[in-house]
Amino acid sequence: MSTATHKLLKGATGDWEMVIGMEIHAQVTSNSKLFSGASTAFGGEANSHASLVDAAMPGMLPVINEECVRQAVRTGLGLNAQINLRSVFDRKNYFYPDSPQGYQISQYKSPIVGEGEVVVELDGRKTATIGIERLHLEQDAGKLLHDQSPTMSYVDLNRCGVALMEIVSKPDIRDAEQAKAYVTKLRSILRYLGTCDGDMEKGSLRADVNVSVRKPGAPLGTRCEIKNMNSINFIGQAIEYEARRQIEILEDGGAIDQETRLYDPNKGETRSMRSKEEAHDYRYFPDPDLLPLEFSQAFVDELKAELPELPDQKKARFVADFGLSAYDASVLVAERESAVFYETVLNTLGNRARDGKMAANWVINELFGRLNKEGGNITGSPVGAEQLAAIIDLIGEGTISGKIAKDLFEIVWQEGGDPRALVESRGMKQVTDLSAIEKVVDDIIAANPDKAAQVKDKPQSLGWFVGQVMKASGGKANPQSVNELLKSKLGV
Amino acid sequence: MTDLTSLTLAEARKGLAAKTFTSLELIDAHLSAIEAARVLNAFVMETPDQARSMAREADAKIAKGDAGPLVGIPLGIKDLFATKGVRTTACSKILGNFVPTYESTVTSQLWRDGAVMLGKLNNDEFAMGSSNETSCFGPVGNPWRRDGSNTTLVPGGSSGGSASAVAALLCMGATATDTGGSIRQPAAFTATVGIKPTYGRCSRWGIVAFASSLDQAGPIARSVRDSAMLLRSMAGHDPKDTTSVDIPVPDYEAAIGKSVKGMKIGIPKEYRLDGMPAEIEKLWSEGAAWLKAAGAELVEVSLPHTKYALPAYYIVAPAEASSNLARYDGVRYGLREQGKNIIELYENTRAEGFGAEVKRRVMIGTYVLSAGYYDAYYLRAQKVRTLIKKDFEDCFANGVDAILTPATPSAAFGIGEKGGADPVEMYLNDIFTVTVNMAGLPGIAVPAGKDAQGLPLGLQLIGRPFDEETLFSLGEVIEQAAGRFTPARWW
Numbered sequence: 001m002s003t004a005t006h007k008l009l010k011g012a013t014g015d016w017e018m019v020i021g022m023e024i025h026a027q028v029t030s031n032s033k034l035f036s037g038a039s040t041a042f043g044g045e046a047n048s049h050a051s052l053v054d055a056a057m058p059g060m061l062p063v064i065n066e067e068c069v070r071q072a073v074r075t076g077l078g079l080n081a082q083i084n085l086r087s088v089f090d091r092k093n094y095f096y097p098d099s100p101q102g103y104q105i106s107q108y109k110s111p112i113v114g115e116g117e118v119v120v121e122l123d124g125r126k127t128a129t130i131g132i133e134r135l136h137l138e139q140d141a142g143k144l145l146h147d148q149s150p151t152m153s154y155v156d157l158n159r160c161g162v163a164l165m166e167i168v169s170k171p172d173i174r175d176a177e178q179a180k181a182y183v184t185k186l187r188s189i190l191r192y193l194g195t196c197d198g199d200m201e202k203g204s205l206r207a208d209v210n211v212s213v214r215k216p217g218a219p220l221g222t223r224c225e226i227k228n229m230n231s232i233n234f235i236g237q238a239i240e241y242e243a244r245r246q247i248e249i250l251e252d253g254g255a256i257d258q259e260t261r262l263y264d265p266n267k268g269e270t271r272s273m274r275s276k277e278e279a280h281d282y283r284y285f286p287d288p289d290l291l292p293l294e295f296s297q298a299f300v301d302e303l304k305a306e307l308p309e310l311p312d313q314k315k316a317r318f319v320a321d322f323g324l325s326a327y328d329a330s331v332l333v334a335e336r337e338s339a340v341f342y343e344t345v346l347n348t349l350g351n352r353a354r355d356g357k358m359a360a361n362w363v364i365n366e367l368f369g370r371l372n373k374e375g376g377n378i379t380g381s382p383v384g385a386e387q388l389a390a391i392i393d394l395i396g397e398g399t400i401s402g403k404i405a406k407d408l409f410e411i412v413w414q415e416g417g418d419p420r421a422l423v424e425s426r427g428m429k430q431v432t433d434l435s436a437i438e439k440v441v442d443d444i445i446a447a448n449p450d451k452a453a454q455v456k457d458k459p460q461s462l463g464w465f466v467g468q469v470m471k472a473s474g475g476k477a478n479p480q481s482v483n484e485l486l487k488s489k490l491g492v
Numbered sequence: 493m494t495d496l497t498s499l500t501l502a503e504a505r506k507g508l509a510a511k512t513f514t515s516l517e518l519i520d521a522h523l524s525a526i527e528a529a530r531v532l533n534a535f536v537m538e539t540p541d542q543a544r545s546m547a548r549e550a551d552a553k554i555a556k557g558d559a560g561p562l563v564g565i566p567l568g569i570k571d572l573f574a575t576k577g578v579r580t581t582a583c584s585k586i587l588g589n590f591v592p593t594y595e596s597t598v599t600s601q602l603w604r605d606g607a608v609m610l611g612k613l614n615n616d617e618f619a620m621g622s623s624n625e626t627s628c629f630g631p632v633g634n635p636w637r638r639d640g641s642n643t644t645l646v647p648g649g650s651s652g653g654s655a656s657a658v659a660a661l662l663c664m665g666a667t668a669t670d671t672g673g674s675i676r677q678p679a680a681f682t683a684t685v686g687i688k689p690t691y692g693r694c695s696r697w698g699i700v701a702f703a704s705s706l707d708q709a710g711p712i713a714r715s716v717r718d719s720a721m722l723l724r725s726m727a728g729h730d731p732k733d734t735t736s737v738d739i740p741v742p743d744y745e746a747a748i749g750k751s752v753k754g755m756k757i758g759i760p761k762e763y764r765l766d767g768m769p770a771e772i773e774k775l776w777s778e779g780a781a782w783l784k785a786a787g788a789e790l791v792e793v794s795l796p797h798t799k800y801a802l803p804a805y806y807i808v809a810p811a812e813a814s815s816n817l818a819r820y821d822g823v824r825y826g827l828r829e830q831g832k833n834i835i836e837l838y839e840n841t842r843a844e845g846f847g848a849e850v851k852r853r854v855m856i857g858t859y860v861l862s863a864g865y866y867d868a869y870y871l872r873a874q875k876v877r878t879l880i881k882k883d884f885e886d887c888f889a890n891g892v893d894a895i896l897t898p899a900t901p902s903a904a905f906g907i908g909e910k911g912g913a914d915p916v917e918m919y920l921n922d923i924f925t926v927t928v929n930m931a932g933l934p935g936i937a938v939p940a941g942k943d944a945q946g947l948p949l950g951l952q953l954i955g956r957p958f959d960e961e962t963l964f965s966l967g968e969v970i971e972q973a974a975g976r977f978t979p980a981r982w983w
Contacts, residue, residue, distance in 0.1 A: 052593070052594060055824055056819040056824070057574075057592070057594070057824075057825070058574060058580070058582070058587065058590070058592070058700045058701075058819070059573075059574045059592075059596060059696070059697065059698040059699050059700050059701065060697070060698075061696060061697050061732060061733050061734070062734075063731065063732060063733075063734055064734065091815050093814075093815050093818060093861070095818065095821060095838055096834075097821075097823050097834060100819060100823070100824060101818065101819050102815065102817075102818020102819050102821060103815055103818060153834075155823065155824075281862055281863045283814075283815070283858065283861035283862060283863075283866075284861075285811060285815070285861055285866070285870060288703070288704035288705035288735075288812050289701075289704050289734070289735065290734060290735075291734055291735060
């Protein structure tokens with residue numbers, strides 16, 4: 001695997017390099033909110049998950065939810081990041097009806113997690129290391145409902161106060177592919193850790209993308225921030241568009257205005273939301289209702305000891321223990337569910353060491369191939385891990401051939417059932433009984449004397465005989481036995 | 493029956509236990525007194541029905557013999573405390589007719605111990621003021637008047653309603669809050685006892701916030717013993733307020749009458765202000781002499797950063813307030829003044845709902861937190877605060893048990909007399925008290941004498957963190973020496 005080279009954009013004046021940094025907002029997986037006991041359940045009648053604290057009633061005070069702290073620390077550990085034993089909650093002051101307090105409780109100067117890094121895979125063959133600047137905890141906002149009345153907007157505070165982790169990258173990302181790979185990898189790590197469900201459609205994971213362009217080696221250009229992206233593909237498209245827009249302006253002799261922009265996926269373009277001058281002065285200051293957040297190294301160590309195996313570690317193990325290629329291993333570990341599926345197959349196999357690699361091929365080529373074709377996903381796979389393991393066992397122990405196995409897979413996919421029982425009941429067992437195969441071989445040699453005579457001069461025509469025997473046996477003959485028998489009978 | 497109102501809380505407790513009178517009789521006596529004293533404007537909400545029903549419950553408990561330490565005792569509640577089902581406004585128009593569905597931790601502990609609520613007491617709007625003149629319900633009258641004068645004086649603030657009601661015998665004690673002197677200054681202006689406990693002693697949950705890092709609840713009462721009894725019920729750790737401290741609450745009453753012999757009392761030289769009235773100076777010396785006579789040792793101490801306390805306070809407190817008051821936006825509760833869009837709704841609501849002093853402080857606070865000014869103001873003020881705290885720490889580290897100062901630079905003044913042209917004139921009232929909030933320390937104001945015009949003056953004792961007991965012991969020495977002061981009834 002090699003370190004990535006990144007894509008440059010061609011302009012009229014030469015090549016341009018993109019410089020990209022991201023702020024990812026990941027909703028923390030927890031039962032209750034960051035500073036109140038209200039439920040974080042998605043959906044629910046408007047304001048049914050809003051407490052007195054969430055509604056900012058007079059005299060209400062925030063109390064930190066320790067589970068959210070643990071989740072942030074776990075995430076920090078998963079990002080190989082510095083865990084700060086002391087951090088501070090600040091108030092970010094602004095007026096908006098989705099923020100009842102009139103401020104968001106966030107972490108400004110002293111975040112809970114400091115610098116770390118994420119190694120991302122590009123095409124599965126190259127890698128890039130993206131630095132993490134920080135991770136901090138903050139409150140999510142509520143939601144405005146504009147469709148309930150012709151003259152008024154309504155407020156739903158169910159989401160208000162739910163814990164978010166804002167994960168800020170360093171401006172280390174150099175093109176759209178890296179950006180997409182970064183979000184994909186980050187999402188994967190969060191899901192492995194169980195600290196965020198990564199559901200971008202529900203808004204559990206959203207990204208703000210900072211994009212600037214420069215001539216390679218030149219100082220950083222002025223950046224624009226594209227807000228609130230909730231699709232990995234749109235992130236890629238928005239970056240491409242935005243970079244080209246900036247290059248066009250610069251090449252026309254213009255200057256980039258630092259501003260916040262929104263991506264319109266229908267038009268495939270970004271447009272201005274607010275300029276730097278319109279930016280709020282948030283008047284951050286330490287929240288006097290909350291003491292600094294302090295915990296011990298022992299607390300961190302305990303969480304560290306309980307961390308699950310993360311994708312990079314899992315990948316390394318798959319390569320080392322089962323001889324998987326780095327590419328296959330990274331395909332398997334990219335999604336937590338896929339890795340879990342593969343590992344269930346492994347754990348069910350009769351001979352893991354022998355068939356582990358074959359199992360990877362089956363999961364990736366047969367199962368993923370079929371799922372992609374049908375538009376399904378691994379959690380809803382009609383062929384379960386135990387069933388697939390049984391099919392692989394049957395191949396590994398020589399009961400069925402690879403070809404028959406594909407037929408068997410198809411039957412299990414369509415009809416379900418126990419592969420071993422199906423092999424019995426449908427007579428799919430590979431014929432290893434030499435006397436039975438021998439008769440077929442003899443018949444075919446007898447029926448094709450010309451071809452039999454030619455084999456000595458053209459050994460490659462042996463394959464034709466193998467094919468005929470296999471065909472005649474309905475694919476059940478053991479190809480290796482067939483091969484050996486033919487060779488001895490034909491004197492090759 | 494009217495003489496029931498002149499009892500101290502401790503005396504009433506005895507009478508109730510001995511069944512000399514019932515709680516209902518005690519409550520009725522106070523309700524009548526409140527009705528007769530409406531000119532003082534101390535109560536902004538009277539709750540006679542609730543009071544009588546609570547009194548009946550108290551009497552039933554007394555009869556059963558399972559009465560709490562404050563059973564049947566009539567109290568007034570500052571309108572900053574959320575009271576379930578009873579309008580709570582912080583005396584601001586912006587809260588309108590807000591009725592909480594919850595009870596503040598401090599008041600719920602008082603009811604747990606059997607106390608009875610007579611109603612809600614007036615205060616400066618959002619506790620911002622030193623004269624109770626900023627209340628949307630209008631000013632409160634001080635039961636004290638200058639000798640031979642009919643001028644109505646302020647009771648101090650922000651807990652002006654609490655101090656006035658306790659001094660005028662309308663309730664046996666009251667809850668109050670203190671951010672920069674709002675318990676101690678009104679206590680000094682009305683010859684009552686007020687203690688601001690250590691920051692973190694009482695839960696702030698359910699108290700309308702002014703400046704979160706400075707706000708602290710405490711009682712105003714008619715004697716040191718009464719204030720000790722009340723504080724014991726009010727104090728205690730609350731998991732709902734993470735700034736409240738989890739250490740046991742001692743039996744404060746046990747500290748009353750404890751010898752102060754050998755205690756080291758600091759007299760801070762920086763509190764001797766230029767142009768301080770001679771009678772304040774005299775009162776201070778007298779207080780020191782009483783403590784000395786009781787066996788305490790007096791030492792001059794230095795609190796070198798004192799002069800920066802007031803300006804730093806008027807940065808920190810408004811900064812926090814500007815953020816704490818952002819929630820009053822007309823969206824969810826309280827006043828709403830419609831507008832063409834959300835920005836106009838905010839502007840109209842807050843323009844109409846907040847009074848001038850609150851607006852001033854919100855603007856100051858917004859300014860000092862703004863980009864480009866934060867370091868010069870807020871950050872610097874926080875540094876000053878650290879230095880002030882260190883001044884006290886150094887002092888206590890040298891073996892000082894408590895510090896004696898005047899409570900206020902003057903006696904009560906007339907309504908409309910101060911701060912009209914220059915708000916700083918009003919802010920100077922808190923010169924001796926704000927340092928205590930900045931350092932998070934306990935402070936008690938005890939009546940100690942009168943000025944030449946017959947108005948009460950108080951002394952302040954400042955203690956080590958969580959050592960309210962020493963303040964009660966010392967406070968009682970002053971109380972014994974100075975005697976009790978009751979205003980002549982004119983209302």
